[in-house]
Amino acid sequence: MSTTNLEPRGVRIGMRIASIFVLAFLYIPLLVIFLYAFNSSVAQSWPLHGFSLKWFGVAWNNDDVRSALLNSIKAGLGATVIALSLGSLAAFAVHRFNFFGRQTVSFLLVLPIALPGIVTGMALNSAINFGGTIFGLHFSLFTIIVGHATFCIVVVYNNVIARLRRTPTSLTEASMDLGANGWQTFRNVTFPSLATALVAGALLAFALSFDEIVVTNFTSGTETTLPKWIYNNLRLPNFRPQVNVVAMVVVLMSFIPVYIAQRLSETAGIFERGEGR
Amino acid sequence: MSDVRLEQISKAFKETVAVDNISLLIEEGEFFSLLGPSGCGKTTTLRMIGGFEEPTSGTIYLGGDDVTGLPPYKRDVNTVFQSYALFPHLDVFENVAYGLKRKKVSGAEIKTRVDEMLELVDLPGYSARRTTQLSGGQQQRVALARALVNRPQVLLLDEPLGALDLKLRKQMQLELKRIQKDVGITFIYVTHDQEEAMTMSDRIAVMSAGQMEQVGAPQDVYELPATEFVAGFLGASNLLDGRIESVDGPTAKVKLTSGAVVLLPAKRAPDSKQVRVGVRPEKLSISTNGGPTDGSNSIEATIRMSTYTGVSTSYECVTDDGATVVVYVQNLDASPAPVGAGQRVTLSWSPEHTFAVEPGTLKGAPE
Numbered sequence: 001m002s003t004t005n006l007e008p009r010g011v012r013i014g015m016r017i018a019s020i021f022v023l024a025f026l027y028i029p030l031l032v033i034f035l036y037a038f039n040s041s042v043a044q045s046w047p048l049h050g051f052s053l054k055w056f057g058v059a060w061n062n063d064d065v066r067s068a069l070l071n072s073i074k075a076g077l078g079a080t081v082i083a084l085s086l087g088s089l090a091a092f093a094v095h096r097f098n099f100f101g102r103q104t105v106s107f108l109l110v111l112p113i114a115l116p117g118i119v120t121g122m123a124l125n126s127a128i129n130f131g132g133t134i135f136g137l138h139f140s141l142f143t144i145i146v147g148h149a150t151f152c153i154v155v156v157y158n159n160v161i162a163r164l165r166r167t168p169t170s171l172t173e174a175s176m177d178l179g180a181n182g183w184q185t186f187r188n189v190t191f192p193s194l195a196t197a198l199v200a201g202a203l204l205a206f207a208l209s210f211d212e213i214v215v216t217n218f219t220s221g222t223e224t225t226l227p228k229w230i231y232n233n234l235r236l237p238n239f240r241p242q243v244n245v246v247a248m249v250v251v252l253m254s255f256i257p258v259y260i261a262q263r264l265s266e267t268a269g270i271f272e273r274g275e276g277r
Numbered sequence: 278m279s280d281v282r283l284e285q286i287s288k289a290f291k292e293t294v295a296v297d298n299i300s301l302l303i304e305e306g307e308f309f310s311l312l313g314p315s316g317c318g319k320t321t322t323l324r325m326i327g328g329f330e331e332p333t334s335g336t337i338y339l340g341g342d343d344v345t346g347l348p349p350y351k352r353d354v355n356t357v358f359q360s361y362a363l364f365p366h367l368d369v370f371e372n373v374a375y376g377l378k379r380k381k382v383s384g385a386e387i388k389t390r391v392d393e394m395l396e397l398v399d400l401p402g403y404s405a406r407r408t409t410q411l412s413g414g415q416q417q418r419v420a421l422a423r424a425l426v427n428r429p430q431v432l433l434l435d436e437p438l439g440a441l442d443l444k445l446r447k448q449m450q451l452e453l454k455r456i457q458k459d460v461g462i463t464f465i466y467v468t469h470d471q472e473e474a475m476t477m478s479d480r481i482a483v484m485s486a487g488q489m490e491q492v493g494a495p496q497d498v499y500e501l502p503a504t505e506f507v508a509g510f511l512g513a514s515n516l517l518d519g520r521i522e523s524v525d526g527p528t529a530k531v532k533l534t535s536g537a538v539v540l541l542p543a544k545r546a547p548d549s550k551q552v553r554v555g556v557r558p559e560k561l562s563i564s565t566n567g568g569p570t571d572g573s574n575s576i577e578a579t580i581r582m583s584t585y586t587g588v589s590t591s592y593e594c595v596t597d598d599g600a601t602v603v604v605y606v607q608n609l610d611a612s613p614a615p616v617g618a619g620q621r622v623t624l625s626w627s628p629e630h631t632f633a634v635e636p637g638t639l640k641g642a643p644e
Contacts, residue, residue: 176328177349
């Protein structure tokens with residue numbers, strides 16, 4: 001498997017340096033925040049004044065941080081639940097049925113990924129205001145959840161439809177052939193083949209929601225989420241160490257699900273199409 | 278009693294006609310093969326019997342009952358898929374037990390029947406294995422066990438040996454035949470490999486371009502092909518153009534374009550005057566010192582090439598009017614007769630081994 005032997009030595013070394021450079025570019029800023037989270041002084045200066053865990057305690061005991069964390073978790077879970085149900089149903093429909101405008105529907109489902117968050121946020125903001133005048137809709141956790149769901153649905157949809165397309169139709173045919181009706185086939189074959197895709201989609205959706213700020217700003221009203229708290233307190237020097245701690249938590253809470261999701265997508269290969277038609 | 282009956286079945290996908298008005302009777306306990314090149318409609322025919330495709334027109338009977346509109350899970354038929362289609366999230370036992378569980382068979386009986394079936398396919402002790410850890414041949418056996426354990430009225434097999442290497446394929450052919458004899462279930466087997474079809478089948482239906490070319494026992498379709506397509510698809514055949522000169526009692530006389538006159542049993546002559554006379558390569562004998570004197574058919578030719586293939590030597594000869602004739606001579610002696618390129622020879626064969634078909638356009642090229 002050593003295709004590297006085909007490359008001249010110079011090219012190999014060059015590529016290695018380039019990758020190290022790219023990784024450094026991506027991760028050094030994060031590393032700096034992590035380091036300052038352990039800084040014992042309030043002032044953010046180099047070299048670090050000393051090592052301390054005290055800001056973790058301070059942040060944890062800050063009621064604003066706690067309620068923001070709770071809100072972020074609630075919003076993430078809510079958006080994930082909506083995304084799971086609507087995203088997978090949309091994937092089944094687009095995969096299974098050949099209806100008029102199927103390509104268009106598929107495109108429209110994926111489009112929110114590419115839409116600028118600020119436009120989505122603006123549109124949602126007017127919609128919520130409009131809903132307020134008609135049936136008393138008001139800015140709340142609920143509107144944050146709905147706002148996040150708009151871009152979380154597509155993550156689940158994409159994962160599920162990719163898995164459906166990669167699962168051979170002969171598996172469902174074999175199940176029917178062995179006496180299972182449509183529902184039994186779904187429960188015993190289709191659903192198990194989708195399980196890891198659903199979990200991966202859910203984890204990604206949660207991670208996306210957890211660190212979202214643009215749409216949140218337009219849909220949250222007075223509610224605060226963790227990213228919103230960071231943004232509001234970033235300018236206050238006294239709060240800087242706490243902001244660093246919170247930022248680190250947000251990074252970890254996003255990193256872990258994304259990592260697990262990626263592992264799940266890799267190990268799901270057993271259902272993929274083998275030989276044959 | 279007929280087990281499977283197809284009545285004027287057609288299947289069209291958008292503009293293409295995959296199966297074109299075929300009718301077929303398959304007997305109970307028969308090993309029946311659908312043979313033809315890819316795209317001839319054999320798999321579509323099988324899938325219609327299994328319930329995966331609905332015929333555009335026509336009726337399918339299973340043991341006398343009309344099953345045309347029934348979904349797969351309401352037919353007493355099971356399928357061995359080309360890609361095996363084993364459930365990757367279930368182990369071998371759960372795969373084989375899948376059908377029995379759907380039928381609400383008791384746990385104890387499932388256990389007995391699955392074990393029995395794994396024994397039959399020579400995989401005892403594999404219950405707890407994941408199917409993804411099995412070799413191609415073993416997966417194939419699990420697929421067979423999973424279908425057979427349900428004791429279906431008919432078992433459908435869609436090129437089940439296609440993914441195996443040649444040696445394993447030969448071995449599985451004999452094993453499938455043995456298992457079919459053991460269980461006594463009707464097998465309908467789809468293949469594009471004529472040798473495989475002949476090795477296993479009681480009867481073969483040769484298909485081309487969505488139509489049945491010929492249905493018969495392996496000897497019949499090989500020795501007495503009904504059409505030019507069948508003659509060409511089942512092994513090498515030599516076809517020479519000619520005209521029927523006369524029919525004299527049980528014997529028909531055909532004048533070939535080269536001028537030679539050959540005889541064949543009259544009942545094998547097609548309706549047309551213009552015919553193509555055929556003889557299988559192994560039925561010909563080759564001689565360098567004049568024609569036969571026993572009333573055999575014979576033609577003059579020149580050897581173009583000879584190829585030693587171990588068990589036999591194959592000679593490619595050209596007649597004076599340009600037709601190619603292939604002859605297989607068994608290598609009975611250690612050093613075969615020294616006949617080489619350019620040599621004038623007489624090829625002779627018995628009228629009994631002669632067949633004739635209507636000259637037709639080849640509907641599908643043999644593979």
